[in-house]
Every structure is written in structure tokens, then in C-alpha cells.
Amino acid sequence: MKALISSILLIFTIVAGNHVHAKTITGKIVDDTKVPIAGVEVRNTTKKINTLSDQSGIYNIEAGEGDELTFNCVGYVSQSIKVGKSHTIDVILFAQINQLDEVVVVGYGAAKREVLTGSAIIIRGQDAKDIPVTNYNNLLQGKVAGVNVSANRSGQQNILIRGVSPIREAQQSESYKGIEENKFINPLNQPLSTFAADVDAASYGNVRRFIKSGQLPPVDAVRIEEMINYFQYSLDAPENGDPVNIKTELAQAPWNTKHQLLRISLKAKNVPTEKLPTSNFVFLVDVSGSMMNANKLPLVKSSLKLLVDQLREVDKVAIVTYAGNANVALESTSGSQKMKIKDVVEGLQAGGSTAGGDGLKMAYKIARQNFIKNGNNRIVMATDGDFNVGASSDDDMEKLIGRERESGVHISILGYGMGNYKDSKLELLANKGHGNYAYIDNITEARKAIITEFGGTLFTVAKDVKIQVEFNPNTVQAYRLVGYENRLMAAEDFNNDNKLGGDMGVGHAVTAIYEMVPVGVKSEIIGLVDDLKYQKTERKAVTNNSSELATVKFRYKEPDGGKSRLKQQVVYSNTGYMAMSEDFQFAASVAELGMLLRNSDYKQNADFDSLINRAKLAKGKDDEGYRAEFIRMAEDAKALTKSIAIVNN
Structure with missing residues (x-):
């Protein structure tokens, strides 16, 4: 009997001891440049539980003294750490250099491709001129990994590159639908602009992924409308039982102050969770x-x-x-x-x-x-x-x-x-x-x-949402929809309920931006066509001489409905200085970054420093830190663009 009681007490002591030593381990995971790493898998291999680090690199996991924690993330060398007495374990993960077949760049001439399974960086021009062979590693630092410099029997200097460059092989089998950028359109020839309202935001997260990994995204991965719509904006909810409300705003274009920007925003109704x-x-x-x-x-x-x-x-x-x-x-x-x-x-x-x-x-x-x-x-x-x-x-x-x-x-x-x-x-x-x-x-x-x-x-509150804008040629010389290239529709599709539009969920907002050239403004960005030789080009009669700039119409269906409803709003031209609201200023900064990442034909005077400064001024209330993250991303994109420009010059 005593033996039984002793055994029970021993088991209780072990269990109680384990319980006492169980604790929450927290810490921050960064790379060797002290930048936080999100999405690191933190696993307690002893207790078979795991978690992921958040956007700030912070993690929390249950562990006891002696438990083993492993830290794994694609592109980084894994680490294993034994838990001691401390409740805090901070971790530095080092980038993993993947060995590829060798690529030899001979001297400073054309690159000789021998067996290339990854990506290569070519160093040209003044970057290599008159630099001693012993300093090539410094020249290539940050551009490629695994650099080695040697000389052949004739004394010709070779740069041997192993590893991966900032343009990694990771994107080689990724697929993106090609985008033909929207052009400026003369409203005399095409007064109607029609598109399906879209609330997807996938492009922004994907672009962020590329930039955080130290590379610029493929051009077709950058969908400007999805970058704009990633963010929440302050918009009034609809009234009178309507599922969607519309707001318009007019201001100067930051990248060309002679042009105007028209912001069109739709806001879906909010529904309490218990009433969903x-x-x-x-x-x-x-x-x-x-x-x-x-x-x-x-x-x-x-x-x-x-x-x-x-x-x-x-x-x-x-x-x-x-x-x-x-x-x-x-x-x-x-x-x-x-x-x-x-x-x-x-x-x-x-x-x-x-x-x-x-x-x-x-x-x-x-x-x-x-x-x-x-x-x-x-x-x-x-x-x-x-x-x-x-x-x-x-x-x-x-x-x-x-x-x-x-x-x-x-x-x-x-x-x-x-x-x-x-x-x-x-x-x-x-x-x-x-x-x-x-x-x-x-x-x-x-x-x-x-x-x-x-x-x-x-939860969808409105489906097949479409937007159609009619521009007044009396006040608008040309217009261009920024983004939405994949959602353009024929003008007649706007009234056709069999044609798909976009869907809007509870509390969601859709923002679209048009760039417009006012009548009387000389702008080189507008494409001009010579007068026709075999027929006379006649200017259409404009019957509306009011100060109306445009009429914005949108259609939507109830989630289970088959018949669309129509709403519309007139936009009037302003005179004098037009100050941007905080939200409009931020959305325009996002659009400007998108144009720079795409190297848009219509970027005009777009500039990283300007958009970053405006975004900082328009950050506003940013409880979740998304706008601050955008600013950091824009700063990183600026640095990457500058680095690539140096390499290619």
C-alpha cells in the first residue's frame, strides 16, 4: 500500500513539476540586418506544437525548460535552441545561399552563359572601370551572392559568380496575366469608360513579398487598382437601405500638376457579425x-x-x-x-x-x-x-x-x-x-x-457591381483610368445584366482613380493623330456647356437578385487650388508607386521621394500599421530601383 501511495505521489510530483515549468516563450526573429522576419515557423519539437512569427517578427509559444525550439523559414538557415530559464528567446536567422551551377563573366565584356539555372547580374560601365581585382567583391556586394575573383593564364580577370542574385530563380515559373496599360482617351471619340468594380487586393501582398525578399516584382504582377484597394479609407456607409454608397473627389495630379485626378469610391454597408x-x-x-x-x-x-x-x-x-x-x-x-x-x-x-x-x-x-x-x-x-x-x-x-x-x-x-x-x-x-x-x-x-x-x-452584399463614367468633352480633353486593365467592359455591357461585374462584401470599399487633362491644357502625354487624307475630320457638337466634368453611374444586384439597380452622381469641375483629402493623398501615393514599379509610360514626373513624403503626411490613424508598412515598402523599392540602375549603367 505504501509503495502504491509513493508511486502516486511520484507521478503527481512529475506532472506538477512539468506544469510548473511550462511557460510562454516570446521573442523577436530578425535577419542579419536586424529586419524583422514574418511567417517564420516556430516549432516546439518536444511538445509537437508550432506557431508563426507576426509582421514584426514576434512569436509566442508554450515551452518548458529543456524543450527544443526550431526556427524555419524559406530562404534562411534553420536554427534549433534549447529552452532555459529565460522567458525570452530572440533569434537571428541568416540567409541561405543556394549553390547553383557556375556562371563566368569574362572581363568587362559580354557575359558568357555556360550553364545557367538561376539568375545572373551583369556588371557594366563605370562600376568596374579601374577597380583593382582585389576590390571586385566589394563592388558586387549586395548584387550577387557567392562572389569569387580569379585570373586566367593570360592574366585576364574573371569574375566567378555562384549563388543567387536579387532577381531570384524563385519567380521563373510563376505566371501573371499580361497587362496592356490603359491609355489616354479623347472623350469626343469615346465618352464612356466602363469597368467591373473589383475589391481584390492580392497584388499588393504579392508585390510586398518580392520587395521584402530584395527584388523588384515582375511588371505584370503589379495591378495598381489592387494595390490601392488593399487599404481601408474613411467613407460614409450607405443610407436608406441601399447596400452601396458612392463618393467622388477631384484634385490635382501629384505627378503632373496641370492634370487632374478624379477619385471614385464605393462603400458597402456594414452588418454586425451576429446579423450576418x-x-x-x-x-x-x-x-x-x-x-x-x-x-x-x-x-x-x-x-x-x-x-x-x-x-x-x-x-x-x-x-x-x-x-x-x-x-x-x-x-x-x-x-x-x-x-x-x-x-x-x-x-x-x-x-x-x-x-x-x-x-x-x-x-x-x-x-x-x-x-x-x-x-x-x-x-x-x-x-x-x-x-x-x-x-x-x-x-x-x-x-x-x-x-x-x-x-x-x-x-x-x-x-x-x-x-x-x-x-x-x-x-x-x-x-x-x-x-x-x-x-x-x-x-x-x-x-x-x-x-x-x-x-x-x-459575405457578399452586392454582386455584379459595374461603374460607367461619361466625360464631358467641354471640360475634359482626355482621360485615363489608372489600373483595372483586366476588368474593362464594353459600354453596352453596363446595362446588360448577363455580363459579370465585381462583388462587394460587408463593409468593403472600392476606389478607382482617373487622370484627366482639362480642356485648354497643353500636354505632351496625349497621343495625337494626323488629320485624315481621304475624309474630313469633324468635331462633334457638344450640347452640354455646363461646368459638369463627368457623370458617374454604377449598377449592382442584390446577392440573390437577377435585376440590377442604377445609381449616379454628377462631378463638377473646380476652379483654383484643389486640396486632396488625407485618404485621396494616400491612395494617389499608392498609385504613383505602382506606376514606378511598372515603369509606366504615363508616370510623367512620378518620384519616389515625393510619394513617400506625401504618404507620410497622409498616414493618419494607422492602428494596424498597414500604411506605415507601405511607406517602408516604398523606401525599399526606391533603394532596389537605384541599385539596379547602378548595375545596369
């Missing part, structure tokens, strides 16, 4: 081999768990996965069973090929089987978009979504990863499937999309 319609969610998760990286499936799991925490008892969720084929991982389950749902999410493992088309078909089938009339029926798809089995082309996806979108099931796309990221496919799925699209590169971005903007991301 009952939801029927289907989580569609890509578990193929391409999702193995720490910034893919592990981040997907963390994101979906955040979403599970938002579910109410009346909501339900099913989970469909796809790799080589599609599979139902969880039948439709009440939101009250959060632990059951999270356990299934946590158990997801990556491996195999990618049958994205089959996954979509099964997800729509499950959503239809559990359809809630007058409810929120939605697929939440988490993927890198790299489909390679079955129906996988953009055309295949468009046909599939086209068949399914009339079912009343909407779709939200959460894009993850890098290297093989298929932005073009995910943008198409969202645009054609009554959906929206966000790029998630860290847990902070997941929290923004899923918690901070929960209603806007997942």
Missing part, C-alpha cells in the same frame, strides 16, 4: 507536393484555424482536399464543433500531383448538397494555383467556373507561396466565380483577410 446570414462553407485545400513549404500548407492551416474561430453554431463547414485526386476530409459540420474541425485541418499533409479541377468540382458539389437558402454559400480555396492534373488550363478553369457560378455558391481565393505561384489562374477563378482573391504571405496578412475584414472577404 448563416454560412455554408467548404474549405477547399490544395495538399499537393508543391504545398510542402513552410509558407504554404503550414500557413494555410494557421489561416483556416483563424477562420474556424469566427464560426457560429448556426454556421457549418466541410473540408475538401485535392492532390492526385479530390477527397472529402470532413463532411459538413456545425461551427460549434471547432476542435473537430481544427483537428482535421491540423492533420492535413502535403504530397502528390495537383488535380485542382477535380477539387473544384467536388467542392461545388458539397456546397450545393448543403445549400442554405438566403444564406452565405461559399467555397474558401487555399492554394498556390499550380494545377497539373486533369482540367488545368486557364480556359478549362473559366469554363468550369462559368458552369458553377449560377448555383448561388460564391468563392474566395486565398493564394499562398512563391516560385511556382500561378497568380493568373487564381485571379481568373475569382473574377469569373463571383469571388474575391487575397494573397497570404504571413499570419498577419491572414488575420487581416480573415478576421479584420471577415465580412468583406466572406
